[in-house]
Amino acid sequence: MRSKGFDGMACSIAGVLAAIGDRWAVLILRDLSLGLSKYEDLRRSTGVTNATLSDRLRHLEDNELIERRRYQTNPERYEYVLSRKGWDTILVTQALAQVGDKWAVSGDGGPPLKFVNRKTGRPLKLALIDSETGERVRVRDVLPQAGPGADDLVRWRLTHLKNERP
Structure with missing residues (x-):
């Protein structure tokens, strides 16, 4: 997953990228922000392999972007939720979506997701x-x-x- 670390680099961008890890982790963060929390739901949404998903979840948890919470004891089952630090990284996913929408990278059908103000329903954009x-x-x-x-x-x-x- 990671060929070279960013240790010792004086760069906030590199630090966030190191905490996130890779493109699969960005999609996992996206899904967690949309309310998905169960392992199987995350796997289905991203299409990632079990080994990759387990590795990325562990990495995100180690970097305190997500928290693992037990919701069932027999058998033990866990869900994953964004931490406060993880919620801050959602700005990165929203910025990526905004750029992707501007340049129609997902096709001519329009943006796959819209971000709106919960109170007014009006569209939002990062600025x-x-x-x-x-x-x-x-x-x-x-x-x-x-x-x-x-x-x-x-x-x-x-x-x-x-x-x-x-």
Whole structure:
């Protein structure tokens, strides 16, 4: 599953990718966010093999993205639910869905999932928001800068930053 780890890399993206693991884990997180919780339901939804599903569930649990809860004792059966940390990663799956919908990667039939406000029923989309003013910011207006945890490699990457954005 993982050929090389991200240990020692000063990168929040790499850290989240390491915690998630791989593409199968992203689909498992998607399904957990949709309310699936039983092993067989997750296997059916993703089409993943039993060995792969067991491995990914164990990885997600080890990284505290999910919790395993016993719901039956004889025989023992478990369900899987998102932890608070896991719910935060759902932003990643929603961002992937939003990009996929924009570029119609799943075909011309329209988005397979819609995300709506539970209270109003209105469609939702992820956006960048100015943390002080609450105003929306366009991607082309985002300027990455070195943060307090930046190392020399991060600073080197930023030297290649172009001012123009599409």
